[in-house]
Amino acid sequence: MPLNAFPKVRTRIAPSPTGNLHLGTVRTALYNVLFAKKHQGEFFFRLEDTDRQRSEEQFTQEILEGFKWLNISWDTPEVPLHAPETLVGLGEDGIVRQSLREAVHSSYIERLINEGKAYRCFATVEELDAMREAQKARKEIEKYDNRSRALSKDDSEKLLSEGKPYVVRLNLGADHVITWLDLIRGEVSINTKDLGGDPVIQKSTGQVLYNFAVVIDDYEMQISHILRGEDHISNTAKQIAIYEALNFPIPAFGHLPLIFTKDKQKLSKRKHGDIASVNTYKTQGYLAKALVNYLLGTSYNSAKYGEIFTITEGAEDFQITSVSKSPAIYDIQKLNWYNRDYISKLNYQEILTYVSRFSKFDLENNSLFNSSQIQLIVESIQESLDKFEQIDEHINYFFEDFKLDDSTLITIAEEGKEVIHEFISLIESGSLDFADQNSIKNGINSIGEKLNLKGKKLFFPIRVAISAKTSGPELGFIAVLLGKEKIVERLNSALLETSHRN
RNA sequence: GCCCCCAUCGUCUAGAGGCCUAGGACAUUCGGUUUUCAUCCGAACAACAGGGAUUCGAAUUCCCUUGGGGGUACCA
Numbered sequence: 067m068p069l070n071a072f073p074k075v076r077t078r079i080a081p082s083p084t085g086n087l088h089l090g091t092v093r094t095a096l097y098n099v100l101f102a103k104k105h106q107g108e109f110f111f112r113l114e115d116t117d118r119q120r121s122e123e124q125f126t127q128e129i130l131e132g133f134k135w136l137n138i139s140w141d142t143p144e145v146p147l148h149a150p151e152t153l154v155g156l157g158e159d160g161i162v163r164q165s166l167r168e169a170v171h172s173s174y175i176e177r178l179i180n181e182g183k184a185y186r187c188f189a190t191v192e193e194l195d196a197m198r199e200a201q202k203a204r205k206e207i208e209k210y211d212n213r214s215r216a217l218s219k220d221d222s223e224k225l226l227s228e229g230k231p232y233v234v235r236l237n238l239g240a241d242h243v244i245t246w247l248d249l250i251r252g253e254v255s256i257n258t259k260d261l262g263g264d265p266v267i268q269k270s271t272g273q274v275l276y277n278f279a280v281v282i283d284d285y286e287m288q289i290s291h292i293l294r295g296e297d298h299i300s301n302t303a304k305q306i307a308i309y310e311a312l313n314f315p316i317p318a319f320g321h322l323p324l325i326f327t328k329d330k331q332k333l334s335k336r337k338h339g340d341i342a343s344v345n346t347y348k349t350q351g352y353l354a355k356a357l358v359n360y361l362l363g364t365s366y367n368s369a370k371y372g373e374i375f376t377i378t379e380g381a382e383d384f385q386i387t388s389v390s391k392s393p394a395i396y397d398i399q400k401l402n403w404y405n406r407d408y409i410s411k412l413n414y415q416e417i418l419t420y421v422s423r424f425s426k427f428d429l430e431n432n433s434l435f436n437s438s439q440i441q442l443i444v445e446s447i448q449e450s451l452d453k454f455e456q457i458d459e460h461i462n463y464f465f466e467d468f469k470l471d472d473s474t475l476i477t478i479a480e481e482g483k484e485v486i487h488e489f490i491s492l493i494e495s496g497s498l499d500f501a502d503q504n505s506i507k508n509g510i511n512s513i514g515e516k517l518n519l520k521g522k523k524l525f526f527p528i529r530v531a532i533s534a535k536t537s538g539p540e541l542g543f544i545a546v547l548l549g550k551e552k553i554v555e556r557l558n559s560a561l562l563e564t565s566h567r568n
Numbered sequence: 569g570c571c572c573c574c575a576u577c578g579u580c581u582a583g584a585g586g587c588c589u590a591g592g593a594c595a596u597u598c599g600g601u602u603u604u605c606a607u608c609c610g611a612a613c614a615a616c617a618g619g620g621a622u623u624c625g626a627a628u629u630c631c632c633u634u635g636g637g638g639g640u641a642c643c644a
Contacts, residue, residue, distance in 0.1 A: 081644095194642095260572080265641095266642050296573065296574085299638070324637075331637085363580070393636090447606085510603090522603095536604085
């Protein structure tokens with residue numbers, strides 16, 4: 067596709083360090099990466115840290131760690147063509163820090179004032195409140211009435227010299243329609259009359275507003291394609307007005323659908339807590355690749371790879387135009403499915419690394435089992451793990467004893483006790499080989515024949531007695547690893563507990 | 569209120585006028601395998617929001633309605 071006036075595809079992610087790394091931010095970043103990869107372009111990272119009230123260094127660190135964990139890296143912007151020397155605010159780490167660019171932003175404000183495209187507005191907050199009240203009383207739409215457009219240059223200079231506080235507003239001119247061809251949505255049009263009057267571009271503190279800073283920074287970083295959340299659609303109209311006032315080439319815009327929860331609300335930290343935060347997934351033991359794949363899959367399916375694909379594979383046939391327009395509802399079950407799938411494909415060294423990190427048992431240096439036994443244990447539960455956080459609930463009975471609770475004991479029942487008795491005598495008769503799974507299994511089978519029991523009635527009592535669980539690897543497998551003594555001990559103690567209960 | 573965006577199974581999606589009695593995946597349910605559990609295999613369930621218009625023909629184009637969401641700051 068003929069991209070646009072820009073020589074090269076450059077995209078960016080521009081998070082604010084005002085909270086944890088949000089799933090939505092990651093998703094936006096991912097689509098930007100995908101698009102840049104697909105078009106052999108570059109992807110940049112800009113930190114929008116100008117909100118001094120809410121920005122915190124701790125959040126910056128969390129965001130960077132999150133990106134690192136997810137293995138999303140960015141390119142370093144080169145010296146911009148349009149800007150004079152170096153790109154102000156660019157750090158060694160390739161990150162552009164917006165807070166370091168305030169002087170740059172201000173200089174463009176001055177330029178607009180000099181060109182008559184922006185003006186100072188000395189109206190006080192009280193004055194503007196009164197204006198809105200009056201509009202409300204008249205049942206008009208509340209918006210800035212552009213009153214200061216009329217201020218003469220002399221009057222303006224006078225108020226300025228008197229030290230009166232002011233904001234700078236962009237002169238939107240006569241009402242007109244701003245239209246862009248959205249990469250995802252097609253043509254989008256917004257009339258400037260619905261923008262709430264001439265927008266403030268610089269506060270009375272001298273700091274510029276978000277919409278202005280974004281335009282300046284994207285321009286100097288030569289961003290060619292801006293892919294961001296749908297919640298920015300109305301910002302885009304204002305930003306295009308700023309691009310036009312500044313006579314900057316206008317990049318292409320694409321507005322991605324948002325992530326919703328089941329209640330159809332935008333996924334937010336405030337309302338939905340931890341599930342919005344990337345850190346939660348890292349902590350619970352999700353694989354970064356699975357999370358990436360899930361996030362990408364929410365609004366995009368690879369024609370070539372279907373559901374399961376890496377970011378590189380996804381980029382092969384990525385079409386920004388085929389990204390879904392409607393919101394994606396957050397679905398933990400789908401994420402878990404991805405994660406199970408990725409976990410099950412891990413080789414042993416990989417899974418051991420993860421599992422060790424999440425287990426309270428020292429798997430790599432264990433006194434009960436040697437390394438090949440550990441491998442057998444880990445591999446036996448590899449496919450039943452949704453996330454690594456669950457590791458110990460699957461393997462704890464190998465490492466420590468337990469007390470059966472009522473809900474577990476109930477599965478043993480009367481017949482079960484008999485099964486256990488028989489199993490104990492069989493073991494003690496010495497006819498089972500604890501080095502051989504099949505020997506154990508055959509032994510259990512013979513009990514089944516003797517008592518005329520099969521299926522759950524035969525296997526559950528033993529399973530519960532030796533593992534306190536109704537699911538897990540083969541019984542023979544467990545028995546061989548735990549060994550004769552431990553098995554007998556647990557069988558006896560289960561019998562004891564059932565008798566206490568009855 | 570005003571402006572904008574969106575609308576296919578419960579969920580994510582395929583579908584760019586006839587290939588659609590709408591395909592796949594997740595979830596769910598039921599079978600088979602495993603004398604248990606997990607895995608695996610098979611099957612079932614289940615959707616074009618409603619109404620008009622265009623057309624020989626519409627999930628696909630247009631309009632309206634309804635529903636949902638976003639925005640509406642000297643926040644980002």
